[in-house]
Amino acid sequence: MLYTNALRQLDMQDISIVLLLIENRSAKRVSEILNLSQSSISYSLKKLRHCFDDKLFESSEGAMQPTARVLAMKPYLQNIMQCINQCAIEGAGQSSVPRQWNITAPEYFEILMLPTLLQQVRSTGRNWSLSMSRLGKDLPINELLASDIDVCFGFGPGYHQRHPLLNYRSLNEDAFVCLSSVPKHQPKTALDIDEFCETPQIFPTPWLSEKNMVDGWLEKQSRRRTILTRANSYHAGVNILLAVPALIVVPEKIVATLNVSPKIKMLKPPAGFPTFTLDMIWSRERNIHSDFHQLEALIEKIKI
Incomplete structure (x- = not known):
């Protein structure tokens, strides 16, 4: 009553x-x-x-x-x-129709976090499915606010424009390394900025963007790098190195997943090179939904 x-x-x-x-x-x-x-x-x-x-x-x-x-x-x-x-x-839970989560994320998330997240969903017996879409040039702010996308993963700090109606949480910190098949790089352990800019590079596009944080950093130095070609994934970019002498910049934590050939040398990038965080982004309206907090808790358990 x-x-x-x-x-x-x-x-x-x-x-x-x-x-x-x-x-x-x-x-x-x-x-x-x-x-x-x-x-x-x-x-x-x-x-x-x-x-x-x-x-x-x-x-x-x-x-x-x-x-x-x-x-x-x-x-x-x-x-x-x-x-x-x-x-x-x-x-x-008694329905045969799974609860579909719409997630937008870069390849970095798909490589390092998605397999573990799916494993956790299965082990907890939740009737969920995860529908993935590739992160674009800008955050899908309107889709997040309209609940067409449940959660988005992007990069920080400060790489994406912030919105007052969205929540942001950093999940992981990482740095970049250079993978090179250029013969003169083999004795080296690091590249200076001149060597970096003059070397033909493979531009991986793990999210849909004409530029990334590396190019933004170079612009602040009034420098530009030489792009040989673009690849749709980190794996494809590394494979290209076996065919032509070139360089690719990748996040350090995904190197172990790329099956890098012994012929390819891993080098430190130029001094002052940017680092980044992987950020989880969602609408504040989601905070009142307990099922979202269950998804959030599973994501936070993942250590990479």
């Missing part, structure tokens, strides 16, 4: 709205996350204030500041959302 009849007015959208307002402090942002009009947000907030006999949020310095009452309510509202989602998950 409900404590008061007024509580009968509430629905799950009202609870979603109040939780997102607590996190974002902005009715406009919440309307964008949920794809609702601001008048719908206002109407829901009016119902909530009536039901709980409290302002819940007060305008202060251009933001909606939560009252002590609504902050005290927050864990109970989160529990309601988790329980409802769990009911849906239990039902989905």
Whole structure:
């Protein structure tokens, strides 16, 4: 039984709205996350204030500041959302139709994390499928906000433009190495910037972009490298090295997966060469869904 009849007015959208307002402090942002009009947000907030006999949020310095009452309510509202989602998950577990996760990621993720993630999904008995798409030049911000893409993996720090309605988390740090089949590089352990720029290079395109962080770093030095050809994957790029004397730049942690020939020398890049992080990116609206937190927990367990 409900404590008061007024509580009968509430629905799950009202609870979603109040939780997102607590996190974002902005009715406009919440309307964008949920794809609702601001008048719908206002109407829901009016119902909530009536039901709980409290302002819940007060305008202060251009933001909606939560009252002590609504902050005290927050864990109970989160529990309601988790329980409802769990009911849906239990039902989905009895269905032959898997829960499909739409994931956008570069080849780096597919090589180092996807196999382990699939293994964990299988071992936990979840009826999930993972639908992968290749990361493009820009983050798929609109698709993330519209929930057409559940989670995206990109590079940092600062490589992609940040958006206020998205969450970002760094999962892994890595550096680059140079793999070279150029004969004069064989006695060396490292390249200087002149040697690096003058050597014909294989440009791997593990995500769809005309440039990458290496080119951005070179532009800051007023330098450019010589691109011999482009390859669709790191594996294809390394294979090309066996046919022509050239160089390819790859993340250090994937070298062990590439079956590199003894004829190819691994070299340190020029001093000051960029490093990077692999970042997980998702819409803040996902934070109220318990099944997403289950996916997030599996991803965070992966150590590379």
